[in-house]
Amino acid sequence: MLEFYGLFPIVVSLILLKLCHSLYRWRSPKCKGRLPPGSMGFPIIGKTLEFMTPYDFNSVVSPYLKKRISRYGSKVFRTSLFGAKVIISTDHEVNMAMAKSSTQLGATESLRRLFGENSDFLQRKEIHKYVRNLTSRFVGPENLKTRLIQDIDVLSRNYFEMDDKAISSSFDIKEAATKMVVDLIVKKVIGEMESEAVKELGLCWTAFRTNWFSFSYNVPGTTVYRFVKARRKVTKLLKGLIQEKNTSKEGLGDFLEILFDEMKKDSAALDIDKAVNLIFTFFILSQETTPGILAATVKLVADHPNVMEELKREHEAVVENRGDNQTGLTWEEYKSMTFTHMVIKETLRFTSAQPTVHRIPTEDTQVGGYTVPAGWLFFGIPLVHFDEVKYEDPLKFNPWRWKGKDLHGTLSKDYIPFGAGATLCVGSEFAKCIIAVFLHHLSRFRWSLDPKTRVLRRYMLMFPAGCKVEIAKELSDQS
Numbered sequence: 001m002l003e004f005y006g007l008f009p010i011v012v013s014l015i016l017l018k019l020c021h022s023l024y025r026w027r028s029p030k031c032k033g034r035l036p037p038g039s040m041g042f043p044i045i046g047k048t049l050e051f052m053t054p055y056d057f058n059s060v061v062s063p064y065l066k067k068r069i070s071r072y073g074s075k076v077f078r079t080s081l082f083g084a085k086v087i088i089s090t091d092h093e094v095n096m097a098m099a100k101s102s103t104q105l106g107a108t109e110s111l112r113r114l115f116g117e118n119s120d121f122l123q124r125k126e127i128h129k130y131v132r133n134l135t136s137r138f139v140g141p142e143n144l145k146t147r148l149i150q151d152i153d154v155l156s157r158n159y160f161e162m163d164d165k166a167i168s169s170s171f172d173i174k175e176a177a178t179k180m181v182v183d184l185i186v187k188k189v190i191g192e193m194e195s196e197a198v199k200e201l202g203l204c205w206t207a208f209r210t211n212w213f214s215f216s217y218n219v220p221g222t223t224v225y226r227f228v229k230a231r232r233k234v235t236k237l238l239k240g241l242i243q244e245k246n247t248s249k250e251g252l253g254d255f256l257e258i259l260f261d262e263m264k265k266d267s268a269a270l271d272i273d274k275a276v277n278l279i280f281t282f283f284i285l286s287q288e289t290t291p292g293i294l295a296a297t298v299k300l301v302a303d304h305p306n307v308m309e310e311l312k313r314e315h316e317a318v319v320e321n322r323g324d325n326q327t328g329l330t331w332e333e334y335k336s337m338t339f340t341h342m343v344i345k346e347t348l349r350f351t352s353a354q355p356t357v358h359r360i361p362t363e364d365t366q367v368g369g370y371t372v373p374a375g376w377l378f379f380g381i382p383l384v385h386f387d388e389v390k391y392e393d394p395l396k397f398n399p400w401r402w403k404g405k406d407l408h409g410t411l412s413k414d415y416i417p418f419g420a421g422a423t424l425c426v427g428s429e430f431a432k433c434i435i436a437v438f439l440h441h442l443s444r445f446r447w448s449l450d451p452k453t454r455v456l457r458r459y460m461l462m463f464p465a466g467c468k469v470e471i472a473k474e475l476s477d478q479s
Contacts, residue, residue: 033371046080
C-alpha cells in the first residue's frame, strides 16, 4: 500500500505531463511550411461556439471574422471548428486558388455523417464531376426551359390562390418555399407516388431542417445522432421506391429516367444505392438553401419600397403583354425579367458572407505565402462581395448596381455566391428560377412582411420569428 501511495504522485504527474504535451501540440501545430497565424482554442471545442454565434443580418461581416482579421493583421488564419483543424480565408486570391486546385470538397464531420461517408457529393474530384454532369442534365438551363419552369410556376401559383370571397391571405415564405421545393423534387425526381408515401417522405425531411454544422459525436440526444437515424429511415424509404420504379418503369420522374438510363451502360459508375444517395443529397441541399435565400430576398425587398415598386411594375408588364390564351409563365418571360434578375444577383451578393469555398487538401498546399496542411479543412469566405474597391457602397442593398451587366452568370472574378472551381453549384440556375417565379407571383399582389421578421446570419441564414407575408388582392388582378 505504501508503495502505491509512493507511485501515485508519479503516475498523476506523468498523466498531467502527457495532457499538457498533447494540449501544446494541439495549440501549436507544426507543418512543412508556414502556417497562417491563429489560435486553436481547446481541443474539440476550439472556437466553434464563437464562430457559430448568430449576428444581425445587416452587419454583413461577423464579429468573429472582424476580431481575427484585426488581431492577426491577416485575411488568412488558422483555428479549430467542430473538432477539426481549419484554415479560414477571406482573401479572394487565396480562395480562388484553392477553388481551382485539385483538392477534395471539404466538409465537417457532422456533414459527412449527414450525407453519408460514401456520398458522391463528398468524393474525389473525378466522381464529383461525374455527379455534376448527371445533375446538370436535370437542373441545367435546357431542362429548366423545356420542363421545370412550368412546374415551378404551377406550384408557386398555388400559394397565391385565394377563395373568391377572401381579400387577403398569409403564409410563411420560407416554409412555403421549402414545401414547394420538396413537392417539385418528389414529382420531377422520383415521379408518381402513392399519397401515403409522399406524406411519409415529407415528414422525414423535417428532421434535417436544423443546424447541419455541429460537433460530430453520434450519441443519443445530439444533432448528429438524429441526422444519422433520420438518414437511415429516408434512404430505406427511397430505396424501396426506386427499386419499385426500376422494376415497373412506370411514372418515372425526369431525374430518375436519367439515372436509370445511366445504369444501363456497361461502364456505368451508378447503381441503386448510389442513386438513392444522390437523390437524398439533392433533396437535402435543395430544401434548405434555396428557401432561405428566397426568404432573405423578400425581406430585403420589403425593406426597400423602391425595389418593391420596380418589381411590381416589371411583373405587371409581363402579365399585360401575354396573349389571351396564355395561362402560365414562359421561359422567354423569365429571361426578360431584367430587374428581377438584378434583385436576385444583388441578394446573392449581399447574403454570401459565409464560406462558399470548402476544400480538404490531400497534400500540403502552398497558397498566398502560407501552407494549408493535408487533411485540414479550408473555408473560403467571399468578403470580396463587400470590398469597396470592387463595389461602390458595398454594405448597401442596391440592385441597380447590376444595370447593364451580365445578369445570368453565376461566377466572375469578384462574384462567387455559388462557390467556384470544380465544385461550382450545379443547381444555381434552378435556385434563381425558383426565386424569380416566386417573386413574379408575389409582386402581382399588395403585400407586406410581418414586422417581427428578423434575419440572423450564422453558417446559414436564420429566421427566428419566421418570415410571414400577408398578401391582398388587387382590384384589377384577375389573371
